[in-house]
Amino acid sequence: xxxxxxxxxxAALAAAICVPIAAAAAxxxxxxxxxxxxLAGFAGIIALGLTLVQPLLIAGYLPGxxxxxxxxxHHWTGGALVAAVVVHVGGLWITSPPDMVDALxxxxxxxxxxxxxIAMWAIFAVALLALLRRRLGLRTWRIAHMSLAVVIVAxxxxxAMLVEGPMETISKAALCALVFGAAIKVMADLVRRMRAxxxxxxxxRR
Amino acid sequence: xxxxxxxxRNILAAGGSVLAIGVxxxxxxxxxxxxxxxxxxxxxxxxxxxxxxIVDRIGKxxxxxxxxxxxxxxxxxxxxxxxxIWAHTTEGQEHEPxxxxxxxxxxxxxxxxxxxxxxxxxxQPHGHLAYDSGEFKTVFLxxxxxxxxxxxxxxxFVLQPA
Numbered sequence: 001x002x003x004x005x006x007x008x009x010x011a012a013l014a015a016a017i018c019v020p021i022a023a024a025a026a027x028x029x030x031x032x033x034x035x036x037x038x039l040a041g042f043a044g045i046i047a048l049g050l051t052l053v054q055p056l057l058i059a060g061y062l063p064g065x066x067x068x069x070x071x072x073x074h075h076w077t078g079g080a081l082v083a084a085v086v087v088h089v090g091g092l093w094i095t096s097p098p099d100m101v102d103a104l105x106x107x108x109x110x111x112x113x114x115x116x117x118i119a120m121w122a123i124f125a126v127a128l129l130a131l132l133r134r135r136l137g138l139r140t141w142r143i144a145h146m147s148l149a150v151v152i153v154a155x156x157x158x159x160a161m162l163v164e165g166p167m168e169t170i171s172k173a174a175l176c177a178l179v180f181g182a183a184i185k186v187m188a189d190l191v192r193r194m195r196a197x198x199x200x201x202x203x204x205r206r
Numbered sequence: 207x208x209x210x211x212x213x214x215r216n217i218l219a220a221g222g223s224v225l226a227i228g229v230x231x232x233x234x235x236x237x238x239x240x241x242x243x244x245x246x247x248x249x250x251x252x253x254x255x256x257x258x259x260i261v262d263r264i265g266k267x268x269x270x271x272x273x274x275x276x277x278x279x280x281x282x283x284x285x286x287x288x289x290x291i292w293a294h295t296t297e298g299q300e301h302e303p304x305x306x307x308x309x310x311x312x313x314x315x316x317x318x319x320x321x322x323x324x325x326x327x328x329x330q331p332h333g334h335l336a337y338d339s340g341e342f343k344t345v346f347l348x349x350x351x352x353x354x355x356x357x358x359x360x361x362x363f364v365l366q367p368a
Contacts, residue, residue, distance in 0.1 A: 031296075102252065164331065
């Protein structure tokens with residue numbers, strides 16, 4: 001029974017990420033795109049998928065991964081997310097430098113660009129803060145990471161939903177809904193735990 | 207009988223137009239009586255190539271880009287004006303030479319150029335047009351298609367003396 005549940009959770013996660021990738025791979029638009037542009041687009045889809053994996057890993061929702069292993073994998077997946085965003089932005093820059101420059105300078109005519117650029121900076125900021133984690137203290141780090149995670153999820157989802165590209169609409173919307181739902185669930189749980197901890201530590205404040 | 211299409215883009219466009227008209231009315235009361243000149247659009251000049259040749263058709267065609275060119279103030283149609291057109295199409299990327307071409311307006315100030323099907327690039331199916339002949343102030347337009355399946359697109363220029 002536990003095995004069945006574990007299998008189901010992993011299969012659902014794999015489907016949530018692989019179905020949109022497969023649907024985008026079948027898009028007729030790819031025929032008229034160069035390899036660099038195609039790579040950049042798929043790096044964006046992978047980045048969206050990793051945004052779903054991240055909260056599940058850190059919250060220990062993925063069966064078979066201990067809390068310690070889950071946290072270690074979360075660090076590596078975070079690194080992969082930074083790499084995916086760099087490939088996404090770099091590939092788009094090579095494809096059309098003026099369009100990418102407009103987006104980075106927030107003067108692009110496309111409504112989705114600022115959301116993506118803000119999410120990108122938030123991802124880079126988390127990566128940087130993660131390297132300085134020990135100096136920040138657990139509480140400061142958690143508040144900073146969670147605030148930036150809200151920006152990453154909201155910005156990334158808005159960016160993806162507004163883009164008209166090779167992603168198929170329904171599988172894209174489903175992945176975005178899961179990214180959003182997972183982030184909200186994990187953050188709500190963490191806030192509840194942090195409140196409980198601070199109440200235990202200082203009962204006088206109650 | 208025209209059907210009302212309530213898409214996100216239409217609502218955004220309508221809202222934007224209302225805002226633009228409202229704001230320009232407030233900022234430019236002196237010009238309210240005449241036809242105001244078209245402003246260049248954000249990103250309009252991206253992947254522009256100077257001096258594209260006047261052609262009968264860009265590539266194999268199948269998609270129509272059309273529009274009008276008029277004079278600011280009295281709205282008089284401007285004949286013989288060179289309009290340059292480019293886009294990411296089924297036959298090439300935006301920056302590639304074969305994706306660019308130019309045409310001239312007729313005596314009614316209208317232009318119409320056949321080109322390959324435009325496909326979404328950088329998240330939006332859009333075309334680029336430029337007036338850059340010098341007599342009037344240069345204008346770069348970047349119209350967005352209502353649907354990626356559309357087989358035509360329009361853009362209109364109101365030019366002011368350079």
